[in-house]
Amino acid sequence: AEQTYGEVNQLGGVFVNGRPLPNAIRLRIVELAQLGIRPCDISRQLRVSHGCVSKILARYNETGSILPGAIGGSKPRVTTPNVVKNIREYKQNDPGIFAWEIRDRLLADGVCDKYNVPSVSSISRILRNKIGNLSQPSQYESAKQGSTQAGLSYNHIYPYSYPNTMSPTGTKMGSPPGVPVTAGHMSLSRPWPSAHTVSNILGIRAFMDPTAIAGADGYATKMEDWTNRAAFPAAHAVNGIDKSAIEAEIKYAQVWQPSSTLSGYVSACAYSPSNQYGVYSGPPGGYVAPGHHHWQPQSPALSHPGGGMSMHAGEIHSPMTFKHQARGDRKPPSPLSKQQQHQHEDLSGVHATSLLTSSS
DNA sequence: GACGTAACGGTTGAA
DNA sequence: TATTCAACCGTTACG
Numbered sequence: 001a002e003q004t005y006g007e008v009n010q011l012g013g014v015f016v017n018g019r020p021l022p023n024a025i026r027l028r029i030v031e032l033a034q035l036g037i038r039p040c041d042i043s044r045q046l047r048v049s050h051g052c053v054s055k056i057l058a059r060y061n062e063t064g065s066i067l068p069g070a071i072g073g074s075k076p077r078v079t080t081p082n083v084v085k086n087i088r089e090y091k092q093n094d095p096g097i098f099a100w101e102i103r104d105r106l107l108a109d110g111v112c113d114k115y116n117v118p119s120v121s122s123i124s125r126i127l128r129n130k131i132g133n134l135s136q137p138s139q140y141e142s143a144k145q146g147s148t149q150a151g152l153s154y155n156h157i158y159p160y161s162y163p164n165t166m167s168p169t170g171t172k173m174g175s176p177p178g179v180p181v182t183a184g185h186m187s188l189s190r191p192w193p194s195a196h197t198v199s200n201i202l203g204i205r206a207f208m209d210p211t212a213i214a215g216a217d218g219y220a221t222k223m224e225d226w227t228n229r230a231a232f233p234a235a236h237a238v239n240g241i242d243k244s245a246i247e248a249e250i251k252y253a254q255v256w257q258p259s260s261t262l263s264g265y266v267s268a269c270a271y272s273p274s275n276q277y278g279v280y281s282g283p284p285g286g287y288v289a290p291g292h293h294h295w296q297p298q299s300p301a302l303s304h305p306g307g308g309m310s311m312h313a314g315e316i317h318s319p320m321t322f323k324h325q326a327r328g329d330r331k332p333p334s335p336l337s338k339q340q341q342h343q344h345e346d347l348s349g350v351h352a353t354s355l356l357t358s359s360s
Numbered sequence: 361g362a363c364g365t366a367a368c369g370g371t372t373g374a375a
Numbered sequence: 376t377a378t379t380c381a382a383c384c385g386t387t388a389c390g
Contacts, residue, residue, distance in 0.1 A: 009386060018370035018384055040362050049386050054363060071383045072372025
């Protein structure tokens with residue numbers, strides 16, 4: 001099938017404008033970096049622009065996640081239904097309360113923390129728009145609560161929005177129930193809690209954590225990630241967005257599938273291939289019953305370990321790209337940060353070589 | 361040549 | 376139901 005969709009970049013790589021690269025490729029980028037391969041070579045090899053490689057690696061170093069950020073939607077609302085409810089109560093109990101007092105109380109009562117407490121102006125707006133004279137729960141709210149709220153949750157979508165909730169485990173939980181949460185193995189196990197990541201000090205989205213990645217199905221914790229959706233029809237069914245989601249997948253599938261093979265072996269390494277596979281091949285139909293993989297047997301991957309030859313890398317990258325380092329003269333790879341060093345160990349050995357050798 | 365980054369054209373999805 | 380619009384995307388080009 002002809003991949004109707006993607007575009008081809010200057011390096012000959014396929015990409016879909018506006019959409020994230022497949023996780024398998026993202027992962028691969030990180031792995032290669034951990035193996036000491038320079039970004040420029042990763043770029044050439046995987047045919048992903050160096051700007052993108054740079055961005056993905058930078059993010060990984062910072063957050064520990066290979067996942068793309070949450071696309072679309074609105075900012076995580078700080079004025080969650082629960083917050084509004086509390087504000088309403090405060091106001092009811094003390095009609096003369098000031099917005100700043102409400103703010104303080106939200107913090108004091110633990111309804112919010114400093115990261116998600118609404119601004120005074122937001123509170124004022126809430127009082128004005130949603131609470132008004134205090135009578136009813138703007139039907140809006142209540143209505144919504146039932147549906148939307150139930151299944152999805154902000155956390156899920158914006159893993160980073162709620163610092164506290166996160167935690168390696170927590171995060172993951174964003175995922176729909178039923179997900180096979182298996183093992184988290186995943187090669188990328190980096191020394192996880194990297195200081196800032198976890199703490200999210202930066203307030204950045206530190207949350208997509210690797211655990212997520214490890215998640216069974218493919219690190220795709222984020223909704224945004226079409227990948228997942230495929231996997232959890234249920235989930236989106238909730239908000240009824242399926243359609244687009246699925247379509248998207250299909251599209252993607254078209255694009256990537258061909259190369260998925262690629263990812264198959266490319267990534268082949270250590271982690272369960274299953275993941276990767278799941279990722280893309282997501283059934284165009286989407287149907288993937290949540291629990292299974294129908295995704296194939298990615299044997300190639302397995303074969304890998306030993307020989308390293310399974311890489312018919314041909315398609316993926318032009319062999320030549322690698323020339324230099326393949327040849328041994330590779331200089332000590334430019335230093336990746338220290339944290340990486342360990343990671344290095346994690347992954348190393350395993351496959352690593354296959355790629356290199358194969359290309360040589 | 362390697363690489364960080366801004367501009368750009370694009371998609372997404374909560375509100 | 377349709378529209379808005381801010382979030383993110385990867386590529387490109389520049390420095």
